[in-house]
Amino acid sequence: MKLPLGNDSVAVSLPDCTVTVAQPAVTEPIDVHTAATTALEAPHGPSLADRVDPDDEVAIVVTDGTRTVPDDVLLAVLLEELADCGIAREQIMVVIGLGLHRPMTDDEIERMLGPHADLARNHDPKRTVEVGTVDGCPVKIGRPVAEADVVCSTGVVEPHQYAGFSGGAKTVVIGAGGESLIGYTHGPDVLARDGVRLGRVDGNPFREVLDRAGDLVDVDFCLNLTHGPTGVIGVSAGDHRAVVSELAATARDALAVSLEDGEFDAVVCGVGAPKDANLYQASRAATYVALGDHNPLRRGGRLVVPAALPEGAGEGTGERRFYRQLARAPDPDSLYKRLLEGYEPGAQRAFVLTRVLRDHEVFVTNSEAPGVVEECLMTAADDVGSAVEPGSNVLVVPDALNTLFVRRTSRI
Structure with a gap:
């Protein structure tokens, strides 16, 4: 299968895993x-x-x-x-x-x-x-x-x-x-x-x-x-x-996908341009999946985000504050507790991301800025295949920012 990466796509193969693709119903586009x-x-x-x-x-x-x-x-x-x-x-x-x-x-x-x-x-x-x-x-x-x-x-x-x-x-x-x-x-x-x-x-x-x-x-x-x-x-x-x-x-x-509670070991989150230009924006994929109405990951499960990151962490004021908070933190728990006391505008993305990092590993793959990823309490990997453990039950979300997960028994 292929997932978005920048303005292009990247091939993803997970032959040793059980793979489910989360795809909202097809809706006819309009002019x-x-x-x-x-x-x-x-x-x-x-x-x-x-x-x-x-x-x-x-x-x-x-x-x-x-x-x-x-x-x-x-x-x-x-x-x-x-x-x-x-x-x-x-x-x-x-x-x-x-x-x-x-x-x-x-x-x-x-x-x-x-x-x-x-x-x-x-x-x-x-x-x-x-x-x-x-x-x-x-x-x-x-x-x-x-x-x-x-x-x-x-x-x-x-x-x-x-x-x-x-x-x-x-x-x-x-x-x-x-x-x-x-x-x-x-x-x-x-x-x-x-x-x-x-x-x-x-x-x-x-x-x-x-x-x-x-x-x-x-x-x-x-x-x-x-x-x-x-x-x-x-x-x-x-x-x-x-x-x-x-x-x-x-x-x-249009965007709802119903799933059972915590059934997956890993979720692969597609992003693509323009959101994967920097880590500030691309990290939304992980938080949208894990902090939505329904988290399809088991506790301790892994989020994998292919993202190009040509701008690294990001170049704006908010993006720089996001990077500084994560880069100087020893671990997600201590950063979360410190940010509960307050932070500058822009650093909220670090606050929300640490909520996810306390329960899940986040891998960012295929990026031009692996060093920045590692500095920000996440793990860099060359490709999606190397970020997912063999034998995992994997959910692939081609458009993680435009997919809403709900429990199979609930109604939106």
């Missing part, structure tokens, strides 16, 4: 441009035309290169609609929602947004304006977004370790926000609350904070999509909460 146009015609809440005036300055926040989103298509549809509303191109600014990730290069922006790249600028988390508070935490937003008359966003509603599903207000309040909200939502107090779980939106405290922050920022209009194994399967537009709710339901139906 993004057509579906986005249709979504704008029937949005949740008022239409975009009812939310803008011809003299408005408009900020559109888009995801950065760590997300697999055809932002060029979604942006083109939004720009067409805004033009029909009398908004000139000069009145529009596109802000790339980096959060604490590294800035995108001009070439990367050009590849991502095509003919609309000239409208774009990277979010600067140091140039923010406070717009209010949530739970006593200051909500700060990038000045270009805060000063706009209308705030729109594109994005993807996909499984997210903390928010349940990404998208909606998150693209704006985290992607174009300041460290205060990132630090609060990604801190141990919030992440340890009941309901903060992969695949859950309703009753998820993390998601609720993001939505309330989105109201403060006044996120006027979202255009989001969701995807399954074969491509984009849904597009929705309008009010940010309703957009996430609709697309999360679509994604759950």
